[in-house]
Amino acid sequence: MIISSPSQPANLSGTGTTSSTSPLSEESVESDCNCAGAATAAGVGAGTGTTALMMGRAARQMQTPAMEAATSTTSSTTATTPTTTAAAAAAITTTITSRASLTRPASESELLVGTGTSGTSSSGGGRPGHRKSSLALALTPEDEPMDVYTRNLMDLKYPTVLPPNPQLKALLVFHKSDSICEVVTLACQRHQLDVTLVKSKEEALDTLQKSYATAQCYHLIIIDARSTKGLDAEHIARTIRHTHGHHLTTIIAVCKKSFFEKDDALIALLDAGVNRCIAETTNLAMCSVELKQILHSIIRPHNVMSTQQALYTALHRLKEVVLITDDLLRIQYANRATERLLNMRLDEIISKPLADIFVSDLSTISEQGKSIKEFDGILTVRRKNQEGIPMHVRVVPVACIGSAPTHLIFNFDIPGGGMDFIATLPQPKEAPRGSLHSVRRCSFDVRSIASDGLRRTSLAKLTSLPLEAPITKIINLLSQVQENCSADEARLIDKVLEFLKREGLYSPQMKEIRTDDPIATDLIGALLTGPSVYSSRRSSNDSIIRTGNSTRTAIVPAKMKANPIVMELLEESLSWDFDIFKLEEITDYHPLLYLGMEMFRRFDVFATLNIDENVCKAWLAVIEAHYHKSNTYHNSTHAADVMQATGAFITQLTNREMVMDRMDEATALIAAAAHDVDHPGRSSAFLSNSNNPLAILYNDLTVLENHHAAITFKLTLGDDKINIFKNLDKETYKSARSTIIDMILATEMTRHFEHLAKFVSVFGSEVEPRELVQSEEETSILMRRMLIKVADVSNPARPMQYCIEWARRIAEEYFMQTDEEKQRHLPIVMPMFDRATCSIPKSQIGFIEYIIQDMMHAWDSFIDMPQLITCMQINYSQWKKYDEQGVNTLADIMAKQPPVGNKPSNSK
Ligand SMILES: Nc1ncnc2c1ncn2[C@@H]1O[C@@H]2COP(=O)(O)O[C@H]2[C@H]1O
Structure with missing residues (x-):
């Protein structure tokens, strides 16, 4: 191992030179002070360059009582310097010098640092006292007398890693x-x-x-x-x-x-x-003497200490295990290899009694009342998990202060050598865990994938770009916390880091499905996972679904407002027990048009969009016409139902003074009306499995929701007569479009838990939402997404009669998909949704437990609509009852229901 300073090659024997002679002066003080240390003083500088080598964690831990022994003069006052110990320096010196030096007697381990007087008091040939004259005369290295070299042998033995002639x-x-x-x-x-x-x-x-x-x-x-x-x-x-x-x-x-x-x-x-x-x-003269004393007594030790950080680093990185105890056998220093061997972090090791890390009896090293002895033999080390490992241990006592040994240096290896053995032991992860570097290393090694030089260079450039993402910063901060916490906390943080390093932070880990019910498993699995899992089998059959290309003719009832029954029903259009099925019936399957116009009127959408009522009417009619009547569930009644829930939620938000602005209300209602337009009555997975053009167009990703949003704008912008946005200025339109698209896409169920988790983390926190997100706009986006999501799947929280009808409709649609999958030999997305065998109560129990319950509670805490929870609980109990009674099939259930359109019994 060679240690050098950036400005000087490794040269421990360094040839001293004084590059310039003093410009002074008749008042020379050379003779007044003992300048034997002049070479020492000249040789002290230093060090900050050398200390560019980082001081390791272990080195920082070493900072125990200060060692400064600078002398004070009668006219001066000296502060204690809070730096490293002589013990540490001695240990480092001893360790780095050589393994052989571990066998040297303790008295030899005295450090060549400290007071100016240590240099000045030396006398005799080959000792510092001879420097004065030689240095005063030396002009070049070649001019240096030999005794300089002789003295520097001490430096060889106990190097201070100082460059020979630094300019102070x-x-x-x-x-x-x-x-x-x-x-x-x-x-x-x-x-x-x-x-x-x-x-x-x-x-x-x-x-x-x-x-x-x-x-x-x-x-x-x-x-x-x-x-x-x-x-x-x-x-x-x-x-x-x-x-x-x-x-x-x-x-x-x-x-x-x-x-x-x-x-x-x-x-x-x-x-x-x-x-x-x-x-x-x-x-x-007085000032010069003062300065000289300062050079010897303070600057030199400081420089020695600063350069020893290089030695600490060397020691810290050593493969061999080195630890140092004080005279009471408490651990004062441990290098990184010790951490590895013991499987403990430094903060767990430092101050531990030595006996805690050995299984073996230590009386051979230190017996009560007897002096500490050298030792060379086998001892069994105890790792954190209590595992014992026999190690070859050498112990050297060192006298750091005074002549009696004050510290013990332990050096371990396994019997028969092979220090790499330690690397094979289970390790605590090393800091900096979670650094950008380690994150990258976990995911892939940039260099290994770059096969040619060119790519390597450009990738190397990339890694130096300031690409640190917020998540990386979080990981780094947690890693820092981890360095100073208990082992248990560190383990927890490790777990957190593991999650943070995964992709899709807010994507659900599918909750463990506790139920042994395959129907619930089927349904939840199909809703929460993307289509790719079903993509293995493909049918060559053409899809029977034709989507999006033909504009359906919308028939706008001429005198829609004149119908008094509709008018009467719509008076209730904001209440939670609004009878959407009755509206469906009395409007001849145009509930969206009527309900939509009522909502637009109530929330002033005409004024907000600055648009004629007739354009809105025409728009609603066209949108409604593009819902498929043949779908039992995803038809315009569902759209009207979602729009009605949206209106009810907006009203409640306003009651609670959480006011959305008029444009937010308008866009929410528009998104609700259009969110499932042109739904084929089959799931995205089905479309992917059947090579439907929509799945091809959207690469199997969020197929249906992308289509609903796209076709909404295609239809709206495609005909001036229905373009409800035509009077908006560019910016307002852009923002409205973005909101509508975002809300429609938020209805995709594969991201259900992601949206819910974000909503809960922002609005469920004690902290003001605005402090958790970047902007008010972001808060508003999270709220709007949750609004449409809850509205979209609110049917299990509707009064029971409606809830059951919706369950019937969705089950029927699922059954039809299964029928078609069977018929076309497509992969069956939800095999349990077979009309012959399916238990509707079980599917509803699973849907409520896994999808609805948490979301409704979160939404209710936000919006304060307890009837959501009341209805949901009543419905849940009813499904449980049906399940227990064996009322399973649609026919069984429907036989128990009063016809839809009558006021439900569990509404408020
Ligand atoms: N009562 C219900 N039972 C089972 N699944 C439902 C129920 N209500 C809604 N869903 C599903 O939840 C999905 C929400 O998004 P979609 O409207 O695309 O399709 C919906 C159905 O697949």
């Missing part, structure tokens, strides 16, 4: 260039710091931002804190400290001497993120 950069934030500022600048220059001077907070942040963009980091920031008039040093320090990439930047505050008499101002600065406060001085 200082940012000076001084309101004005006075004598203090000048001295600070000179002192910086004396120590070869590259100085940038800025005069305001904004300029400072801007400079840092630019430096960040160009990977040119500032190692030192010195802020003028002498007065709050020019600059608010505390605020600047806090802002910088909280800016990404500056947690290890050294920040110094230059304060008035008087500040040092009381501690409050200085402590406020230190708490804001300043590392050290120094007293203002016009004495360059």
